[in-house]
Amino acid sequence: MNGKTAHHASPAAAHRVVIVGAGFGGLNAAEKLASAPVKITVIDRKNYHTFQPLLYQVATAGLSPGEIAAPIRSILRHHANVEVLMAEVTGFDLERRVVKTEDQEVPYDSLIVAAGASHAYFGHEEWEPFAPGLKTIEDAIEIRRRVLLAFELAERRAAAGEGNDPLNFVVVGAGPTGVELAGTLAEICRHALAKDFRMIDPSRARIHLLEGGAHVLPAYPEDLSRSAVKQLRRLGVDVATSTMVTKIEPGVIYAGETRMDAAVILWAAGVAASPLGKKLGVPTDRAGRVLVAADLSIPKHPEVFVIGDLAALKDASGNLLPGVAPVAILEGRYVAKLIRSEIHAVAAAGVNSTSLVQSAPRKAFHYHDKGSLATIGRAAAIAQFGRIHISGFLAWLAWLFVHILFLIGFRNRVLVFIQWAWSYFTYERSARLITGGTDLPGWSNAPTVNSSDSPPDKKSLP
């Protein structure tokens, strides 16, 4: 063992667990394992955990990034045997049992890979700059920037006497994220921004939600899907299903023959698992998810587990478990429990080994779906609890309750609640900041004018 890794072995030669990714799965595994006689290293490329279910609120200026993100170190601070490394994992050596980062190797006895997923463009990565997706805080800030900037530029054009057409906002993909974005954008236009402009009328803006499939929120039963469409239309969203996007250019989107100018295009259509899945060198599905065994381990490596959005596991009825927080949380806890018991077995056997020993065959992971919720907008949502289907205000209350309850970090919970109470009664959006540049794809921010100070080709403010 070389100097780089010496510190990772504690004198007692404790069982070393490395967790890659501090999302819901990774954090829950760490919390559940922390009280065991193990040494845990959590590796994440970010220094904070992102509460992904509320990302759309940051993208739509309702919450500040700091309100849905908590430093990983603070969350795990009180566990002396947990160490956090902010680093990019570059690969694995399953034989030598080390995780590789760009500046060191971290050895493990058991490995939990919870690297999550990102958005996919189905082989059209060239669309990304014109139609950003929403998976990270940075994505959310960029979307917020584009949406707010579009109105500012429209006001300027109108002020310059260069037309005053209503803005088109296009959201591609009617999964939970697409529906949240479309619904919330519609609200902002009709409320938060409505009275703030003199030249343009934000409430004339049109929100288009394009879905390639036949239904919005396809994961839900049809009656709830229909209700979601009703609620979206009531909010003023123009819903188009069975509509395949064929091309995206700066400020323009094509669906077959139809061409639409769009002030902002947002992408919520596809998900791709983290590239780290492939780096494990085991079979993956088309989305890059690792085909795990019933105990969430990978072939030939009972000490390596994959959980959360990166894992592909089917339930009893053969459906893939959804990529949602509850699944990741339960998988993280399951793996933690499994590791604890097998370490215990080792200790009991008095063997001096840091490897897992399966005293008994492992019990398969079983996911019991407690129900699912999707929010659409202010007092608009759908919820399914087994056979019970709810829509509208009640579903929204349930959604609100669940999400504030699970917000990691008490402080955030309180502040987010205050923010929401405030927004609910005033219709205000609290975080309307345009940061990081003032150029927008498809917009010339400098309409030609014969002023020596403004070259017509200028695309962005200095």
Add this chain to the structure above:
Amino acid sequence: MNGKTAHHASPAAAHRVVIVGAGFGGLNAAEKLASAPVKITVIDRKNYHTFQPLLYQVATAGLSPGEIAAPIRSILRHHANVEVLMAEVTGFDLERRVVKTEDQEVPYDSLIVAAGASHAYFGHEEWEPFAPGLKTIEDAIEIRRRVLLAFELAERRAAAGEGNDPLNFVVVGAGPTGVELAGTLAEICRHALAKDFRMIDPSRARIHLLEGGAHVLPAYPEDLSRSAVKQLRRLGVDVATSTMVTKIEPGVIYAGETRMDAAVILWAAGVAASPLGKKLGVPTDRAGRVLVAADLSIPKHPEVFVIGDLAALKDASGNLLPGVAPVAILEGRYVAKLIRSEIHAVAAAGVNSTSLVQSAPRKAFHYHDKGSLATIGRAAAIAQFGRIHISGFLAWLAWLFVHILFLIGFRNRVLVFIQWAWSYFTYERSARLITGGTDLPGWSNAPTVNSSDSPPDKKSLP
């Protein structure tokens, strides 16, 4: 008048006031003028007003950007005769009475230029990338990123067995901003971050405050300046006065012969007025401030006023008015009042003119200093109210009270107060996010290691 500008003249040919800059001066001028029979256009390159006195709290992860920024449109929403343009002003044509932006010309009858100031490097602009200053929200986010990232990289180095020297943070300039930054950084290292790392000990970090002059907070009486030094040292800040910075390189700072490695270098040493001052084509001082008349107007143009940090005006005793919010606020109100009275005179005279008419010689602007406060850190500050000098907790309470009181936007005020109460009792920092890249000047984020995945020259995470 061409199409571009047609809309700016309202049918009633109301007096048109253009305000450049929505800082304290510009906003107060707009608010005070809004009820007059005028048409106001506020032009700012940002869509939000920044509460500059609390920028250092964002830079040190205590507050989120959204908590010290409010959309200019929301602030002025209720004044139907006020229009806001988010645009970069490129110049002026004082003869034709138009303000030039990169895409249009905005005509005025009276003009208020309140474009503020930025930081200056005394002809060493090449230092900026290695020693950022603190004037905008973007600056604050960048400083926060560097400070938090430095600890993450240090932890990684230690984990890789590559040394564990305490970090040096260097703040250049001991004016109010430099003192706030140094004091707050010292606190964070000793409290918020102290328990979050396993390899390094943040409380061993050293904060150096370098001041070229003989005193910290030179604008204050010597007894308060001495008290500030005492309070800084108690917080653990290493204060060096009469120390001139001679050179700054990535991660290294030179003061004469002495050379210091620095994890992060922050610049709080100099102020330069907005370049818009020079574009008015009238005399300015060495810092680029416009030499205004006693009525804050410029030579030969009684209809053009310069206020706030961009204006150079001496008080009775010949001292330049300080570049602080209270001065800008009072100047803004003074000019608003002056314009109102001269429009009134026009109306009274029954003249059909949109120009100002000076019925009587203008009363000079007089600044009555109600006192000044500088904060140093937790329960540490100094305050001067005339002959009364206060230090420590009491001064800090006064500072807290004044600043929360003047925070624009009630919502922000409440949230900021909650944040502060929370931080005060828990020592937590609420906004510890590293966003926007993971490279740091002077750091190789990838210590050489023989791993095929990490080219030694790589400077930042993918």
